[in-house]
Amino acid sequence: MSAQLRALAAEICYQVIDQGKSLSEALPKGQQKLPFAPDKALLQEICFGVMRQLPQLETVCQQLMDKPLIKQLRPLQFLIYVGIYQLKFLRIPDHAAISETVEAARLLKGQNLTKLINAVLRNVQRKPELFDFCQASSAVQFNHPGWLINELQQAYPEQWQTILTANQQKAPLWLRVNQQQISPDAYLKALDEAGIAASQPFAYLPVAIKLEQACDITTLPGYTEGWFSVQDAAAQHAAFFLAPQASERVLDACSAPGGKTCHLLEQAPALQLTALDRDATRLQRVTENLARLKLSARVVAADVLDTASWWQSELFDRILLDVPCSATGVIRRHPDIRWLRKKTDIAPLTVLQQQILQCAWQLLKPGGTLLYATCSVLPAENREQLQQFMAQHSDASLLSLPELGVNSWQILPGEQDMDGFFYALLHKAA
Secondary structure, eight states: OHHHHHHHHHHHHHHHHHHOOOHHHHHHHHHTTOOSHHHHHHHHHHHHHHHHHHHHHHHHHHHHOSSOOOGGGHHHHHHHHHHHHHHHHSOSOHHHHHHHHHHHHHHTTOGGGHHHHHHHHHHHHHOGGGGOOTTSOHHHHHTSOHHHHHHHHHHOTTTHHHHHHHHTSOOOOEEEEOTTTOOHHHHHHHHHHTTOOEEOOOTTOTTEEEESSOOOGGGSTTTTTTOEEEOOHHHHHHHHHHOOOTTOEEEETTOTTOHHHHHHHHHOTTOEEEEEESOHHHHHHHHHHHHHTTOOOEEEESOTTOGGGTOOSOOEEEEEEEOOOOOTTOTTTOTTHHHHOOGGGHHHHHHHHHHHHHHHHHTEEEEEEEEEEESOOOGGGTHHHHHHHHHHOTTEEEEOOTTTOSSEEEEOTTGGGOOOEEEEEEEEOO
């Protein structure tokens, strides 16, 4: 089983880096092949770790191998990274890490490479100086692609290193209490009685609870009863800022997987809420979350820009616009994003974001409010989008975000232990 686990890790990392699949897609399929929860957790730890440390793992290999493995042998190159990650970053005994990784090579049809893999890992074991990256490039020192480092240096000249460091940390487990089922205080008490340490960092957002240690959420009190959802505190601010009122018509324009949709309904169950998303597969998650939390909404699979296919010609009181973005604010939670996202992706994304914003504005009642949100830290997707939109719409004004006293908020990764996020609340003149 241990060798199989390492072979799976190598295959998953290969699928992400060489084939462009996301960890969210590849990892669960690998975990399904492992019967025990601890093995599933270790597989995730290794895959996430290799994604976080990839440039340094590659640099170490460059010092120990004449050339990297190519073509059909590429999964075995990633197996070497898996072995190095174990030796350097996990508490697995060295002999076990080496022997099981070498054995995994046989499962990947690399019998002829077992001596090479063993030699590389033995050298890593003996030579800690291989991990001295003081003279390496920024991309290697910080384990991020060079284009993203350059973007962050320009946007945040005083904070870019802090952002990169935060991206390397494991994200905490945040819960959102379903107030339709249980009060935040009662749920904190239930956690305490179960011996689970938790805190309530935001007085104005009492439903946001941070666990001191991550765990299997299905073991938490009230999971099957719908007492809570898993959602980062940054994302929980969306429903708080939009502040829907009973019976209002609300549109969640890019709703999958449904965390914000459900939070809006938990605040005001009588909403006439339309949960829209063009990805029918991901939209199924919205339906599942609504059912588990005992909530109800109109769920529609359609492109927000194609209004003829879904809009019922009645304007909305409030619109939540969590637009497709680079996701550069959630790299600590999805470490593969830094390798899947390319610099050339940003310009098309900003065009799409502006199109969605312009379209959604036409669906908003005069006197209504629209919350623009992304999980990006790039100004081109956030501040600059607002500037462009405001210059074209004299009927748009920025409202102060509740409790903050500012009209936009760029949350940086790790700030108050949250993901990177951006919010701006727009009012449409009556």
